[in-house]
Amino acid sequence: MGKCSGRCTLVAFCCLQLVAALERQIFDFLGYQWAPILANFLHIMAVILGIFGTVQYRSRYLILYAAWLVLWVGWNAFIICFYLEVGQLSQDRDFIMTFNTSLHRSWWMENGPGCLVTPVLNSRLALEDHHVISVTGCLLDYPYIEALSSALQIFLALFGFVFACYVSKVFLEEEDSFDFIGGFDSYGYQSVRKIFHLQLQPLYTSG
Structure with missing residues (x-):
């Protein structure tokens, strides 16, 4: 019962991680943030691997x-520090999130709750393929939304790590106990012993 409970809990946390990662991937795609997109993709693959390992008893x-x-x-701790500009980190360094291929901009910057976006026309600060905007009235600024999203990922990851260690330990103990009580090797050994302990019986022929 305990083993099933641990496996079911781990699968549930993996499913929550998968939903949260897919949600984050969508918004990162909308913001053209290529580094988080790559990290999210690897995370989704790892979560699927965790679900498969839990279901198939693969420690x-x-x-x-x-x-x-x-x-x-x-990675998520770095994202939090980046958006909150902890230490020497600054959001002006576009190459960190976009590999220097486009202007870094979180989707929540313009689409946050209560945000009012006003374009600034004919601005000298505008690049060739971007426009300058003024964002006001946000109930929660986008750096805090990104930080909260990363904090949620860390929360799920910590619980997933604990349960993954627990379930993998249970699987390893079951494999060791299976080998100890017999397993396939002992079965083969017993079969060989039975073959070699067969007594030879004389054959009688009728005269």
Whole structure:
């Protein structure tokens, strides 16, 4: 019962991670943020691997999934620091999020709750393929929305890491106990012993 409970809980957290990652991937696509898009894609693949390992009793897949979650927590911690401009990080460095291919802009910057967007026409600050806008009246600024999204990812990842370690440990213990009580090797060994312990019976022929 405990084993099933741990597996079911892990699958539930993986499904929550998958939904949260897909939601984040959509908004990152809308904002043309290529670095987060790549990270989200790898995370989705790792979560699917974790679900497969849980359902198919594959402890190695769960170990890989748990190892990725450590990297995922670090990446989301960086995202939080980036948007809140902690230390030397600044949102003016476009190459961090877009690989220097386009102007970095979070989708929530213009589409946040209560935001009023006003275009600034004929501005000298505008680039060739972008326009300058003025955003006012936001109930929650976009850096905090991005930070909260990353905080949610960290929360799910921490719980997923704990349950992945627990379930993989249960799987490894079951594999060890199976080998100890017999397993396929002992079955083969017993079959060989039975063959070699067969007594030879004399054959009688009728005269």
